[in-house]
Structures are given as C-alpha cells and as structure tokens.
Amino acid sequence: MISFSAPAKIILSGEHSVVYGKPAFAAGIDKRLRVSIFGRKGFLPSQWSIVEKVVLEYLSDNKIKFTKKSFSVRIESDIPKGRGLGSSAAFAVASTGAYIKFLSGRSFDKQTINNLAYKIEKEFHGRPSGIDNSTSCFGGLIFFRKEFEFLKVISRLNFKIPDSISNRLYLIDTGKPKESTKDMVEFVGRRFNKNPLKTRIILSEIERSTKQMVVSVVKEDQRLFAESVKKNHLLLDKLGVVSDWLKRRLSFLEKYGAYKITGAGSRKGPAGFVLFIDLSGEGDSILKKTGFKYFRISFDNRGLVEL
Ligand code: PMV
Numbered sequence: 478m479i480s481f482s483a484p485a486k487i488i489l490s491g492e493h494s495v496v497y498g499k500p501a502f503a504a505g506i507d508k509r510l511r512v513s514i515f516g517r518k519g520f521l522p523s524q525w526s527i528v529e530k531v532v533l534e535y536l537s538d539n540k541i542k543f544t545k546k547s548f549s550v551r552i553e554s555d556i557p558k559g560r561g562l563g564s565s566a567a568f569a570v571a572s573t574g575a576y577i578k579f580l581s582g583r584s585f586d587k588q589t590i591n592n593l594a595y596k597i598e599k600e601f602h603g604r605p606s607g608i609d610n611s612t613s614c615f616g617g618l619i620f621f622r623k624e625f626e627f628l629k630v631i632s633r634l635n636f637k638i639p640d641s642i643s644n645r646l647y648l649i650d651t652g653k654p655k656e657s658t659k660d661m662v663e664f665v666g667r668r669f670n671k672n673p674l675k676t677r678i679i680l681s682e683i684e685r686s687t688k689q690m691v692v693s694v695v696k697e698d699q700r701l702f703a704e705s706v707k708k709n710h711l712l713l714d715k716l717g718v719v720s721d722w723l724k725r726r727l728s729f730l731e732k733y734g735a736y737k738i739t740g741a742g743s744r745k746g747p748a749g750f751v752l753f754i755d756l757s758g759e760g761d762s763i764l765k766k767t768g769f770k771y772f773r774i775s776f777d778n779r780g781l782v783e784l
Pocket of ligand 1 (some may be wrong): 493560604607662
C-alpha cells in the first residue's frame with residue numbers, strides 16, 4: 478500500500494485579489510486528507526480519471542518508466558468539503574503524490590507534484606490561482622503571487638505565526654455557501670469589467686492589508702494582525718463577497734476583535750469558514766453567542782507527507 482496525506486489550508490489574506498496578480502498569504506492547518514493506493518482492483522473516487530490523465534501524461538512526456546497495474550483507492554479526510562479549506566486541493570496533491578509513486582516506484586519533489594496538482598485543480602475548477610494546492614503541498618506559511626499563468630512565485634516563509642497571535646485565532650463554521658468558488662470569482666470578474674478603476678483601487682488596498690498582515694506576523698504584533706484582518710474584511714465587503722446575512726450575525730464580534738471570510742465568500746447566506754482573532758481573551762464565551770460551530774486553529778508545517 479502507498480499512502481500520502483496533505484493538509485487543508487486557510488487563506489489569511491488575499492483571496493480574490495490573488496486572481497488579479499496581487500499577493501496572498503496562506504497557511505497549512507492541521508486537518509488532513511489521506512489517499513491510499515492498494516495493488517488490487519477495486520474502488521476509485523469519481524474524479525480519479527483526471528488524476529490518472531494528468532499523471533500518466535507527465536510520465537509519458539518525460540519518458541519516465543512506469544508500470545500500469547490494477548489498483549484501488551481509499552480516501553480518508555477530516556477536511557470539510559466546499560467550505561474554503563481546500564479539500565479538493567489536498568485531494569489533488571495527495572492523489573498525485575500517491576499515484577505517481579505507485580506507477581513509477583519513485584518519489585518526486587514537491588515542486589513537480591505541485592505543478593501536476595495545479596493541472597488537476599484546473600480541471601476541477603476552471604481557473605484557480607494555484608494558492609490552494611501550493612499551500613497544501615508545501616505546508617507552513619506561503620506568500621504567493623501569480624505573475625503570469627506560467628510563473629507563480631511561491632515563497633515558503635521561514636517563520637511561523639507566533640503563539641501570541643495563533644492562540645487567539647479561531648475558525649467559525651458559518652455553513653456551506655450556496656455559491657461555488659467559481660461563481661464568486663466570476664462575480665468579481667463582472668464587477669471588475671463593469672468598474673475597473675474602482676475595483677483596481679480595492680485590489681491594491683487588499684495588497685496593502687496582506688502585506689501589513691505579514692509584517693504583523695514578523696513583528697509578532699497581535700493588534701496589527703487584528704487591524705489587517707479588519708481592513709481585509711472591509712475591502713472584501715467592498716468587493717461584494719461578504720453577505721449581509723453574515724454581517725448581521727457576526728458584526729458584534731468587532732467589539733472583541735476582528736473577523737473576515739477566508740476563501741471565496743458568498744453573496745447570500747453562509748460564507749464557509751470565517752477567521753476570527755479574539756483580542757478580549759474571552760473567545761469561547763463570545764463565540765458561543767454566534768450559534769455556529771468553531772474551533773481553534775492549529776497550523777501545519779509539513780505539507781504533503783508520505784505515511
Ligand atoms: O474558497 P477557496 O478556498 O476555494 O478560495 C478561493 C480563493 C480565490 O482567491 C477566491 C480563488 C482562487 O483561485 O484563488
């Protein structure tokens with residue numbers, strides 16, 4: 478049996494603006510998806526044909542020897558689906574790692590696996606920026622910028638979120654958004670086409686708040702981090718990806734800290750996971766009032782691993 482596991486991710490800052498060439502700041506978190514391949518005929522997940530196509534194409538194009546044999550696949554995951562935590566990216570990354578090893582008997586570097594996982598993600602979602610698969614593959618803190626379709630600058634930062642910030646961070650599960658990530662990216666696209674100047678200004682301000690967040694982490698400055706979360710929230714709201722439903726339920730949190738959507742957001746109703754930094758020190762009692770499930774974030778530093 479060959480088994481690989483890859484983590485979920487959260488976008489700390491830069492969702493949507495990353496599609497327009499602005500940087501995004503993301504982190505691996507310790508929820509994982511495992512893909513195991515067994516050497517006998519049996520179950521294959523519904524989207525396996527895409528993994529198969531991309532991996533076989535790579536091996537053939539690069540004249541790498543491999544043997545095709547019967548197999549079955551098992552997926553185990555504690556990453557909620559469709560909530561912006563990157564479950565499909567973790568599937569793409571772990572499946573690529575496991576299948577390429579199963580076929581060729583060799584291990585490949587993460588860069589290669591990430592490139593293939595990005596191709597798979599494109600088949601799933603149309604035009605993803607690539608931040609989801611990159612964060613899942615490399616783990617840790619990622620500063621990402623897509624310069625061109627053929628050039629993505631993926632920097633794995635050599636520092637961590639300090640305890641003074643991470644001990645105050647929560648993810649609130651507001652429920653599965655009605656719109657898909659693709660719908661939301663298209664919505665922002667229409668907005669951009671209708672009003673390019675105004676939208677460009679919002680995107681540039683998001684870039685500033687993303688950089689401010691990185692600085693807050695380096696300086697271990699909890700207040701600056703909260704300020705950048707708040708700014709980011711206001712700007713995402715200006716872009717139109719924060720629903721009134723969400724604001725009605727969560728705006729009271731502003732008295733205690735700052736919150737923002739993480740991921741594509743929504744126009745109506747639930748917005749997937751929301752990031753909250755609690756400055757009051759009363760996190761649990763405040764979050765109970767939201768009526769939503771929530772949990773503390775624990776970060777992942779490993780990315781893709783073979784088990
Ligand atoms: O909701 P998620 O985790 O799929 O995040 C989407 C992030 C976007 O910037 C909106 C799209 C992308 O491909 O980067």
